[in-house]
Amino acid sequence: MTTSAVAPSVTAAGAAPAPRLQVVWTDPVTGRNGYVVIDRLIRGVASGGLRMRAGCTLDEVRGLAAGMTRKEALHYDPANRYVPLGGAKGGIDCSPDDPDARGMLARFLDGVRCVLERHWTTGEDLGLRQDTIDGVIAELGLDSSIQAIYPLLDDEEKARRRLADAFAIEVDGVALPELVGGLGVAEAALTALDHDGLAPGSARAVVQGFGSMGGATARYLARAGVRIVGIADARGLVVNEAGLDVERLLRTRDPLGGLDRSQLSSQDRQLPSDAWLDVDCEILVPAAVSYCIGAEDQARITARYVVEAANMPTLPEAEAALAARDVRVIPDFVANSATNAWWWWTLFGDVEADAGQAEAKVRSSMRSIVTDLLTEADRSGMTPRQAALRVVERKSEEISLRFCEES
Structure with a gap:
């Protein structure tokens, strides 16, 4: 295992801060790599999921960790018990379909145990389910994938019981933890429609990916x-201009x-997978993989809004071209931030283990955030991403000032 650590204040002129810590782990069995990047620590802790996919790179994980810093800061509300953490991410260069995927996951988590125990709280991401992570964590004798946050809790036992109870809730046949992220994405899209005076009943949507988020x-x-x-x-694209039976498809999808x-x-009708960009719609939701909308791909998009449920699905040159065509891109660190926020709202007690409270909190927080960034974008002539980054910068300064005053 090799590591590199730099202070977050060390930057090139005009560049983003360098990550606080980068870990490159090499699997002694396969020779493939795994990565942990801590972008920023707040109160000694950073939050971000663990993904597993063939071809995962350090650069990819570094970008995702920076996105987590933004997601955390974006939901800062001084009235909440939950105070945002820093941002982090993990990645393993292995297909989740590999026969040794679980073995490599176990070796990776054991290899980065010291970071996991003290500084990095993690959970499911692309290619990994939470129950798989939890099973491996138990086998390794670790307490939890989020145990680094426990010292920050006022009543650890009560908080852990509340989160466990919340994870056991089902809403119409789907587990609550698998719903809150997509609820946030949907609310971001609905807020954008409302901001522009469009009724949901007049809108069509295409969703790429039908896992927990999509x-x-x-x-x-x-x-x-x-x-x-x-x-x-x-396996492909399924289309129906009259509308697909989403509930039936949800109840019968595979894990x-x-x-x-x-x-x-x-x-x-069934079409090839790559035809998803060509379907006429108002809302396009990439909810599967990163880097799937490039400069040439964007020309096929007829949607008015691209709402990023996946992490980093739209390449910068594609987003610039979309903006030139007045297509709004609601960035990933905004649209898909609700899962992360809900975990911490529940653990810290801003919401109880209750589906109604979770839904209300997700909807109100996402509506406030997206309304603010779209209003700022309209006022200043910025893209939604630029406006969101301005909001993140302001809230990050508020968090830093709060901890400076409390220290």
């Missing part, structure tokens, strides 16, 4: 009246978000 996004958009006219999974083709209606 599936929940489709559910809550459909319940608001948006027609879900396309859903893409790893990795694959659609059960036997549940399609006679009006549903």
Whole structure:
């Protein structure tokens, strides 16, 4: 294992701060690498999920960790018990379908145990489910994948029980932890519609990816009246201009978000996976993989809004071209931030183990954040991403000032 550590204040002129810590771990069995990047520590702790995919790189994890810093700061509210953490991320260069994937996960978590115990709270991300992580954590004799945060809690036993109770809740057949992130994405999209004076009933959406994030996004958009006219999974795209039966597809999907083709209606059509960019719609939700919208791809998009449920799906040159066509991109660190926030709201007691409280908190927080950034974007002529980064900068300064005053 090799590490590099630099203070976050060491920067090139005009550049983003360097990460606080980078860990490159090499698997002694396969020779493949795993990574942990801590972008920023607040009160000694950083938060960010762990992904597993073939080809995962340090640069990728570094970018995701910086995004987590933004997600955390974005939800700062001095009235909450939860105070945002720093941002971090983990990644393993291994396909989740590899026969030794679980073994490599165990070796990786054991290898970075010292960081996990003290400074990094993590959970499921692309290619990994929380129950898989929890199982490996238990086998290694670790307490939890989020144990680094426990010293910050007023009543650890009560907080852990509240989070465990929340994880046991199901809403219409889907676990609450698998819904809150997509609810946040849907609320971001609905807020954008409302900001521009568009009714949900007049809007169509296409969702790429039907796992926990994409599936929940489709559910809550459909319940608001948006027609879900396309859903893409790893096997292809399913379209229906009249609207797909989202609830049926949710109840019958496989654990990795694959659609059960036997549940399609006679009006549903199947197309190749890459056709998802070509379907006419108002809302396009990339909810599967990073870097899937490039400069050439963006020309195929007819949507008015790209709402980033996946991490880093739109390349910068594509986003610039979309902005030139008046297509709003709601950035990932805004749109998909609700899962992370809900974990901490629940653990710190800002919401109880209650689906209604969780939904209300996610909706109100996301609506406030997206309204603020779109208003700022309109006022200043910025893109939504630029406006969101301005909000993050302001809230980060507030957090730093608070801890300076409390120290």
